[in-house]
Amino acid sequence: MKYTFLSIMLALFMSGSLNAQKFGYVNSQELLSNMPEMKLADNELQKLQNELVAKGEEMVIKFEAEYKKYMAEANSGTLSKVQMQQKEETLVAQQEEIKKYEGEIQQQLAKKRDDLYKPVIDRVKTEIEKLGVEGGYTMIFDASAGMILHAAESEDLMPILMQKLGIH
Numbered sequence: 001m002k003y004t005f006l007s008i009m010l011a012l013f014m015s016g017s018l019n020a021q022k023f024g025y026v027n028s029q030e031l032l033s034n035m036p037e038m039k040l041a042d043n044e045l046q047k048l049q050n051e052l053v054a055k056g057e058e059m060v061i062k063f064e065a066e067y068k069k070y071m072a073e074a075n076s077g078t079l080s081k082v083q084m085q086q087k088e089e090t091l092v093a094q095q096e097e098i099k100k101y102e103g104e105i106q107q108q109l110a111k112k113r114d115d116l117y118k119p120v121i122d123r124v125k126t127e128i129e130k131l132g133v134e135g136g137y138t139m140i141f142d143a144s145a146g147m148i149l150h151a152a153e154s155e156d157l158m159p160i161l162m163q164k165l166g167i168h
Contacts, residue, residue, distance in 0.1 A: 021138040024157040029144035034167050041116035052105045063094045127164050
């Protein structure tokens, strides 16, 4: 009897605390894609990528020209074996430089992306945390992560968050 009473009290306590919990959700991908700051960051990142790729393409064009010149000289027989070996070493070094540059491009773009996106993401995170406190939400989920199987429209916090962030 004593355990039954405790079980009932525990169940009532738990159901009461569950009812007090408030959950909301946002779609961070949609939110970020609508932010002017993110669009500016994307444009700046694209500009840098275009500049870096153009330099890489110049390196490839130069390599191809050197390779064609080498092949023409080698096929005509105007190069000694020592000269051929030296030119081949030069071409291999150019290829390695191109590969190294490709890796540098990826690193530079990743760093620039982090530098540009971090302040925007931090701002959104801060606003979500403030909204959670102000609205008394126990948890706010990210719908873009695909983790929400059901959500009532009334708990969609996107309109409120977009207003707070000045997104129209």
